[in-house]
Amino acid sequence: EVQLVESGGGLVQPGGSLRLSCAASGFPVTGNHLYWVRQTPGKGLEWVSLILAGGRTDYPASVKGRFTISRDTSENTLSLQMNNLRAEDSAVYYCARQGLGYNYGFDSWGQGALVTVSS
Amino acid sequence: SYVLTQSPSVSVYPGKTANITCGGIDIGSKSVHWYQQKPGQAPLMVIYYDSGRPSGIPERFSGSNSGNTATLTINRVEAGDEADYHCQVWDTSTDHPIFGGGTKLTVL
Numbered sequence: 001e002v003q004l005v006e007s008g009g010g011l012v013q014p015g016g017s018l019r020l021s022c023a024a025s026g027f028p029v030t031g032n033h034l035y036w037v038r039q040t041p042g043k044g045l046e047w048v049s050l051i052l053a054g055g056r057t058d059y060p061a062s063v064k065g066r067f068t069i070s071r072d073t074s075e076n077t078l079s080l081q082m083n084n085l086r087a088e089d090s091a092v093y094y095c096a097r098q099g100l101g102y103n104y105g106f107d108s109w110g111q112g113a114l115v116t117v118s119s
Numbered sequence: 120s121y122v123l124t125q126s127p128s129v130s131v132y133p134g135k136t137a138n139i140t141c142g143g144i145d146i147g148s149k150s151v152h153w154y155q156q157k158p159g160q161a162p163l164m165v166i167y168y169d170s171g172r173p174s175g176i177p178e179r180f181s182g183s184n185s186g187n188t189a190t191l192t193i194n195r196v197e198a199g200d201e202a203d204y205h206c207q208v209w210d211t212s213t214d215h216p217i218f219g220g221g222t223k224l225t226v227l
Contacts, residue, residue, distance in 0.1 A: 118192030
């Protein structure tokens with residue numbers, strides 16, 4: 001069974017750093033494209049980082065230079081290092097797996113990790 | 120960039136049919152995926168590739184996509200269907216995911 005379990009959320013001051021982890025089971029983290037997607041209260045879903053199965057990474061302009069996605073094949077985990085955090089980064093962060101198939105959707109999601117950026 | 124438009128809310132009586140729409144320019148040329156999100160839970164895929172249904176999703180859920188509108192249809196709505204529903208496509212120029220703003224389905 002495919003499962004994604006997140007950890008690492010919490011309260012951090014503006015300008016601070018936080019690291020989210022996502023433990024994957026039921027598949028290798030190198031087997032699918034993996035994403036971090038965030039959701040703010042009352043707003044929709046927004047992707048904030050991706051790592052393709054081949055290892056290429058990408059970020060939207062809103063977080064580029066501040067967020068770094070990575071994976072650990074020995075631990076089968078996905079991580080998101082978030083630096084220089086801003087109030088507008090406060091959100092629930094989900095790790096999500098893109099299913100296999102051209103332009104397939106997200107077929108598995110973590111339970112979400114709440115990140116609050118506030119002084 | 121490509122924009123997906125969803126109505127903020129839809130209300131329906133139990134046993135009736137709910138139609139939740141997702142608008143976008145020529146969305147019919149794209150593949151649309153739909154997610155159900157109940158309060159405090161992660162999104163769950165309920166429709167893939169416009170009309171496919173993942174294992175475990177009731178047959179009451181169906182999808183269609185043509186022109187500038189994709190539609191998620193829920194037949195014989197139940198109280199347990201009350202949730203936010205999000206549509207999603209891929210930006211073909213960047214291969215980045217695009218989500219609609221979500222529609223809150225209320226079962227009266």
